[in-house]
């Protein structure tokens with residue numbers, strides 16, 4: 001029996017069944033993990049014309065097709081490439097759409113390694129780089145130049161969670177002839193359907209929620225119809241294809257991403273609302289909170305919030321933040337996020353030029369995992385107590 005999933009099926013139904021048809025591979029529920037470089041051709045004429053579905057391992061396999069199709073169904077995109085890390089998913093589209101002499105508008109609150117790539121390699125390749133305020137909105141029109149080719153967005157902001165007015169930015173950027181890219185890792189396609197908002201290129205660190213278990217590195221880039229060919233061409237020129245086991249693990253992660261995100265969201269809402277009332281907390285930066293300055297934009301554009309936010313502790317100096325972190329027992333101290341387990345990390349804004357606060361004290365970034373909320377609260381109380389003693 002072939003699967004018949006209705007067009008209007010709910011998101012968890014589509015996540016459970018998207019990407020592959022079991023009947024294409026003997027009825028096994030999951031697609032095969034195809035390890036491949038060489039693909040054979042049946043005769044010389046086909047070898048010469050390359051006219052068959054698969055031609056070489058770097059250009060796609062049934063495994064990458066399954067994940068690509070599942071993501072395109074979720075995003076509403078024309079095509080998706082898979083690359084070995086989230087950072088590579090930022091790098092490939094920037095290289096695809098920028099040349100020497102072009103002007104790039106980059107949001108000042110961007111993920112730090114994106115900034116590092118921009119300031120080093122893109123500048124060396126002759127791209128003119130200008131940072132803009134994440135809250136600029138329609139004001140971006142005033143920064144557009146005849147040679148502005150790309151407007152890069154990331155919303156909410158890395159570590160400080162400003163929400164960008166994407167519809168206003170897209171309108172102004174498109175009027176000026178620029179391509180708009182979005183690093184949508186925080187919201188995932190489930191909570192922000194970027195292509196519906198006019199974004200041309202959507203970037204995800206699939207390392208985070210899609211993989212979901214802190215054991216895989218992968219990036220995905222999805223494009224609308226107008227940008228797909230150029231993106232795919234650059235991907236093939238660079239040869240930066242991802243390994244089949246990692247691609248498979250991310251497809252596996254997608255099956256449960258909807259239910260995991262619901263739990264991350266529910267726990268994070270409860271914990272952030274509670275944290276706002278705790279002694280020693282100056283501010284909680286989470287767009288789903290009514291107190292967040294960009295809450296109205298978040299509510300207008302997003303259909304949910306994930307499990308990552310920052311908290312500003314009262315007091316100054318990193319000693320307060322260190323005392324807080326050192327008192328935590330369940331929260332691990334480390335980078336990345338989107339896995340099943342709670343994490344905490346220090347935030348530094350020293351490389352920014354515009355979106356620098358102040359926030360009333362040192363910032364700590366928290367990822368709320370799938371543990372029981374009461375246990376996480378108890379752990380955070382220990383941190384707050386230790387921080388107060390040092391503040």
Ligand SMILES: *Cc1c(COP(=O)(O)O)cnc(C)c1O
Nearest residue numbers: 085086087111185205207217218
């Ligand atoms: C983690 C992250 C990336 C990079 O992903 P890696 O797989 O760790 O390279 C890119 N963008 C954002 C917003 C991220 O949080």
